Amino acid sequence: MPDKSFLSAVLLRANPCEEYKMRIEQDLKLGFKDVLIRPKRSTLKSRSQVDLNRQFTFKHSGKTWTGVPIIAANMDSVASFEMATSLAQHNIMTAVHKHYSVEQWGEFVANQSPDVLQHVMVSSGTSDADFIKLSEILALSDALNFICIDIANGYSEHLVDYVRKVRQAHPMKVISAGNVVTGDMVEELIIAGADIVKVGIGPGSVCTTRVKTGVGYPQLSAIIECADAAHGLGGQIIGDGGCSCAGDVAKAFGGGADFVMLGGMLAGHEQSGGEIIEQDGKKLVKFYGMSSQSAMDKHSGGVAKYRAAEGKTVLLPFKGNVDNTVNDIMGGVRSTCTYVGAASLKELTKRTTFIRVQEQENNVYGKE
Ligand code: 5GP
Numbered sequence: 001m002p003d004k005s006f007l008s009a010v011l012l013r014a015n016p017c018e019e020y021k022m023r024i025e026q027d028l029k030l031g032f033k034d035v036l037i038r039p040k041r042s043t044l045k046s047r048s049q050v051d052l053n054r055q056f057t058f059k060h061s062g063k064t065w066t067g068v069p070i071i072a073a074n075m076d077s078v079a080s081f082e083m084a085t086s087l088a089q090h091n092i093m094t095a096v097h098k099h100y101s102v103e104q105w106g107e108f109v110a111n112q113s114p115d116v117l118q119h120v121m122v123s124s125g126t127s128d129a130d131f132i133k134l135s136e137i138l139a140l141s142d143a144l145n146f147i148c149i150d151i152a153n154g155y156s157e158h159l160v161d162y163v164r165k166v167r168q169a170h171p172m173k174v175i176s177a178g179n180v181v182t183g184d185m186v187e188e189l190i191i192a193g194a195d196i197v198k199v200g201i202g203p204g205s206v207c208t209t210r211v212k213t214g215v216g217y218p219q220l221s222a223i224i225e226c227a228d229a230a231h232g233l234g235g236q237i238i239g240d241g242g243c244s245c246a247g248d249v250a251k252a253f254g255g256g257a258d259f260v261m262l263g264g265m266l267a268g269h270e271q272s273g274g275e276i277i278e279q280d281g282k283k284l285v286k287f288y289g290m291s292s293q294s295a296m297d298k299h300s301g302g303v304a305k306y307r308a309a310e311g312k313t314v315l316l317p318f319k320g321n322v323d324n325t326v327n328d329i330m331g332g333v334r335s336t337c338t339y340v341g342a343a344s345l346k347e348l349t350k351r352t353t354f355i356r357v358q359e360q361e362n363n364v365y366g367k368e
């Protein structure tokens with residue numbers, strides 16, 4: 001009779017995976033559609049009493065900024081120079097997309113008041129050419145204070161090295177970097193020099209990452225967990241992607257997002273920069289993900305053989321001036337604040353209790 005250890009060695013050789021234990025996190029992670037915000041007793045009489053401006057002092061740069069912490073996403077059918085000019089009137093930021101040339105930036109900067117430029121983020125990829133271009137753009141005006149370093153997979157060591165390099169070259173600029181969805185990586189990016197970490201993998205309206213790769217994290221849980229990690233180190237986060245209505249924006253703030261970044265909700269407007277198409281007498285606007293076939297055809301000469309497009313192209317009904325949409329979003333968030341008794345946006349997180357639900361709006365007469 002062979003002894004027990006001999007038998008288990010034979011079994012292991014027959015099935016080398018036998019000892020491997022699959023890791024499954026059992027905690028249910030939540031998206032915006034899984035919760036509502038519970039109303040609370042409030043002394044506020046009117047939405048007009050609610051202040052949506054917040055003031056931040058950033059960890060590394062030491063810069064202070066006051067404004068409404070919503071950001072137009074760095075997509076070329078959303079965050080144009082025209083969008084930046086319009087949103088600055090509402091104290092809202094625009095992460096201007098990275099496909100303008102330095103010359104185009106030069107013209108924009110020469111025409112704008114410093115007040116508009118203080119609401120602008122300069123977007124950058126992580127290549128050597130991106131680094132040179134970023135430095136050339138920043139040199140155009142001292143009022144350009146924000147950098148948005150953005151790659152789809154923020155877990156790459158390359159991003160951490162790039163953040164370190166940009167921090168060294170621009171110690172006084174506010175650096176945001178991403179995208180990630182877990183606290184460990186938030187901490188690593190902040191330690192490397194990021195003031196703000198951008199959070200979101202897969203929730204975007206024209207994103208197909210979850211379908212193409214199976215990777216992702218429900219956005220509300222990502223925000224809650226990443227905000228906790230960032231705040232512990234004196235950093236901030238941007239909740240990026242997945243907001244389809246003002247209520248989602250309020251939930252993102254309620255979950256702890258310092259800033260909320262919007263793509264689809266700000267696409268399709270006069271200022272969005274998307275191509276306008278007439279179909280059956282209706283005006284439609286092209287909106288696409290920055291990793292979609294459309295974006296890669298336009299900016300990279302097509303989709304490289306080794307990769308798949310991870311974004312969609314859609315046609316949106318033309319939505320007119322972005323001012324109306326912005327007023328609607330800000331009105332919604334102000335109203336959230338009155339429902340929970342928060343006199344300012346800063347208080348919203350503290351006053352938020354989420355309830356898990358299995359229903360959202362009543363769609364009997366169609367969707368809002
Ligand atoms: P939205 O507000 O439209 O739901 O999400 C906007 C965010 O979607 C952007 O800020 C960006 O993080 C993400 N995004 C934009 N284009 C793409 C894409 O082609 N693929 C993926 N995976 N995400 C995208």
